[in-house]
Amino acid sequence: MTRFAAPGQPDAxxxxxxxxxxxxxxxxxxxxxxGYFENPTPVTGQTFCEVARGTAADVERALDAAHAAAPAxxxxxxxxxxxxxxxxxxxxxxxxxxxxxxxxxxxxKPIREALAADIPLAIDHFRYFAGAIRAQEGSLSEIxxxxxxxxxxxxxxVVGQIIPWNFPILMAVWKLAPALAAGxxxxxxxxxxxxxxxxxxxxxxxxxxxxxxVNIVNGFGVEAGKPLASSARVAKIAFTGETTTxxxxxxYASENIKPVTLELGGKSPNIxxxxxxxxxxxxxxxxxxxxxxxxxxxxEVCTCPSRALIQRGHYEDFLADAIARTERIxxxxxxxxxxxxxxxxxxDQLEKILSxxxxxxxEGAKVxxxxxxxxxxxxLTGGYYVQPTIFQGSxxxxxxxxxxxxxxxxxxxxxxxxxxxxxxxxxxxxxGAGVWTRDAxxxxxxxxxxxxxxxxxxxxxxYPAHAAFGGYKGSGIGRENHKMMLDHYQQTKxxxxxxxxxAMGFF
Amino acid sequence: MATQQAKVARVAVTEAAAALMRSLYEANGxxxxxxxxxxxxGSSPMCYLAGEFRTGASDVLLxxxxxxxxxxxxxxxxxxEQFERWRHTHLTVDVVPGRGSGFSLEAPEGVxxxxxxxxxxxxxxxxxxxxxxx
Numbered sequence: 001m002t003r004f005a006a007p008g009q010p011d012a013x014x015x016x017x018x019x020x021x022x023x024x025x026x027x028x029x030x031x032x033x034x035g036y037f038e039n040p041t042p043v044t045g046q047t048f049c050e051v052a053r054g055t056a057a058d059v060e061r062a063l064d065a066a067h068a069a070a071p072a073x074x075x076x077x078x079x080x081x082x083x084x085x086x087x088x089x090x091x092x093x094x095x096x097x098x099x100x101x102x103x104x105x106x107x108x109k110p111i112r113e114a115l116a117a118d119i120p121l122a123i124d125h126f127r128y129f130a131g132a133i134r135a136q137e138g139s140l141s142e143i144x145x146x147x148x149x150x151x152x153x154x155x156x157x158v159v160g161q162i163i164p165w166n167f168p169i170l171m172a173v174w175k176l177a178p179a180l181a182a183g184x185x186x187x188x189x190x191x192x193x194x195x196x197x198x199x200x201x202x203x204x205x206x207x208x209x210x211x212x213x214v215n216i217v218n219g220f221g222v223e224a225g226k227p228l229a230s231s232a233r234v235a236k237i238a239f240t241g242e243t244t245t246x247x248x249x250x251x252y253a254s255e256n257i258k259p260v261t262l263e264l265g266g267k268s269p270n271i272x273x274x275x276x277x278x279x280x281x282x283x284x285x286x287x288x289x290x291x292x293x294x295x296x297x298x299x300e301v302c303t304c305p306s307r308a309l310i311q312r313g314h315y316e317d318f319l320a321d322a323i324a325r326t327e328r329i330x331x332x333x334x335x336x337x338x339x340x341x342x343x344x345x346x347x348d349q350l351e352k353i354l355s356x357x358x359x360x361x362x363e364g365a366k367v368x369x370x371x372x373x374x375x376x377x378x379x380l381t382g383g384y385y386v387q388p389t390i391f392q393g394s395x396x397x398x399x400x401x402x403x404x405x406x407x408x409x410x411x412x413x414x415x416x417x418x419x420x421x422x423x424x425x426x427x428x429x430x431x432g433a434g435v436w437t438r439d440a441x442x443x444x445x446x447x448x449x450x451x452x453x454x455x456x457x458x459x460x461x462x463y464p465a466h467a468a469f470g471g472y473k474g475s476g477i478g479r480e481n482h483k484m485m486l487d488h489y490q491q492t493k494x495x496x497x498x499x500x501x502x503a504m505g506f507f
Numbered sequence: 508m509a510t511q512q513a514k515v516a517r518v519a520v521t522e523a524a525a526a527l528m529r530s531l532y533e534a535n536g537x538x539x540x541x542x543x544x545x546x547x548x549g550s551s552p553m554c555y556l557a558g559e560f561r562t563g564a565s566d567v568l569l570x571x572x573x574x575x576x577x578x579x580x581x582x583x584x585x586x587x588e589q590f591e592r593w594r595h596t597h598l599t600v601d602v603v604p605g606r607g608s609g610f611s612l613e614a615p616e617g618v619x620x621x622x623x624x625x626x627x628x629x630x631x632x633x634x635x636x637x638x639x640x641x
Contacts, residue, residue, distance in 0.1 A: 037615070053615070164547040191547075192614065193606040221610040242549030243586070244541045245609035248560055265546025302546035348605025348619035352551060359596065359624040398624070401592040402550045428544060428588055474544065474588075
């Protein structure tokens with residue numbers, strides 16, 4: 001067990017600045033309005049820096065810088081852009097632990113996860129899109145003997161990206177990598193809950209990017225996000241967050257007829273068929289871990305497997321083992337490498353989770369384990385911690401229908417395969433789902449029947465690049481993590497060329 | 508409660524939330540709420556300038572909140588499909604210290620609106636199911 005020193009301590013791997021301005025045109029830029037807001041760490045609840053409070057004026061300056069940089073970046077050869085992305089990946093890899101520490105401190109997640117998942121995935125994401133853009137081709141069609149249609153991929157120009165707080169660095173990279181690969185300049189607005197870990201990343205890689213290609217404007221959604229989303233100067237807006245905000249962003253973008261991609265969350269069912277329990281082997285153990293995945297990232301994942309559907313035949317035994325597995329979760333100081341579950345990202349997130357624990361019980365769901373806020377004592381007393389919780393109930397309850405966004409899973413039984421599919425699909429959302437079975441046919445049929453963009457089959461919470469990720473139904477528009485995302489960040493130029501010298505005969 | 512005591516309603520408001528609405532009203536003008544679903548800052552009410560967020564056939568108006576010191580009633584909306592899953596519960600708009608989120612107006616104030624829920628009683632449900640708001 002190692003305890004990483006908190007940022008800024010004498011033996012810490014990295015330190016945050018006391019104050020962060022915006023990052024515009026390759027340098028720090030103080031907010032035009034002169035305001036700053038405090039940034040607390042969820043680990044202790046204490047403020048550790050202050051951050052520029054951006055407004056429309058700052059967004060305009062960032063757009064100026066992006067528009068100045070976009071043409072040259074867009075004309076840069078794909079191989080050269082790929083080289084930049086690969087160098088960024090290498091630089092991040094050299095500073096993997098520092099980045100993990102920075103993210104853990106700002107978000108409250110265990111450094112164990114940031115080291116094993118967040119940062120390695122982010123590094124790989126740049127490498128993936130570096131490869132994807134080099135391998136991308138346009139096309140041509142010979143229309144007739146004299147006429148050829150040439151199709152070119154062109155960058156959109158300047159794009160706006162608004163990202164959430166649950167994986168601050170990874171979410172930034174999921175957006176930045178394809179946008180940059182495709183030749184765009186970006187104005188990025190980080191979440192106000194986690195505004196600075198991306199600045200730490202920027203401080204490591206700024207020398208690798210032409211100034212103005214990536215610009216960061218911090219602030220509150222209503223003050224900085226709205227001007228960005230409603231700007232006529234962005235060719236596209238990308239957003240990950242919740243449904244109402246996603247809708248509002250679409251609305252703003254529609255004022256300027258701009259395309260939008262959205263990832264809006266889910267209520268992912270994790271389905272455990274009877275045959276999982278046929279043997280007590282590695283796979284059974286893996287399935288129990290699969291159940292416990294509701295606690296990954298403190299449940300603050302859009303694809304949290306927050307509904308566990310367990311088939312009636314093995315319900316009692318599997319659930320008993322699942323509870324036992326949940327009891328083994330180590331909750332503690334996020335900078336301890338043994339800690340599996342850390343702090344929720346903010347006080348209001350914690351309060352929201354507690355309000356769901358409340359309504360869950362009011363609706364008659366039974367708490368099988370957990371159910372309370374937890375005070376970890378010492379310096380963590382002011383932090384935002386809640387116990388991993390298992391509810392037992394039925395799919396019509398609000399705790400089965402809404403994102404709680406905490407380490408809370410709601411368990412229900414199902415009888416037949418058809419029941420499982422019906423219950424799984426009885427949701428407003430369709431982002432993720434998990435299917436656990438030893439039978440190949442069941443696995444395939446269930447996966448195709450579930451109305452979700454990502455169906456983990458005999459696994460969960462894997463996010464490799466090259467596996468398309470995105471939602472059905474209320475979970476959003478578009479796909480990430482796959483080269484198809486380049487399409488979201490490019491437009492098609494058709495050169496329709498005639499090689500005939502003769503007039504057509506119209507006029 | 509800042510709102511009517513005797514009248515059956517789907518949505519109520521705590522004193523703290525009412526005070527926040529007053530101050531947001533003074534700073535910004537008439538207000539509205541839309542309850543968000545989904546991840547991150549979802550499952551929480553978003554507060555906007557009245558009319559900022561376009562509502563339509565896919566939304567349900569749950570309540571026109573009468574808040575002391577706020578001249579115009581504050582409309583509380585929810586997506587219709589989501590409402591189907593909520594209609595058996597009563598909602599109270601409260602406020603907690605927080606970071607705020609989305610484009611909700613109170614975010615810069617260091618607080619966040621929050622919904623606390625309870626089940627509607629049979630008597631309340633009967634009254635409410637017969638009532639339609641337009």
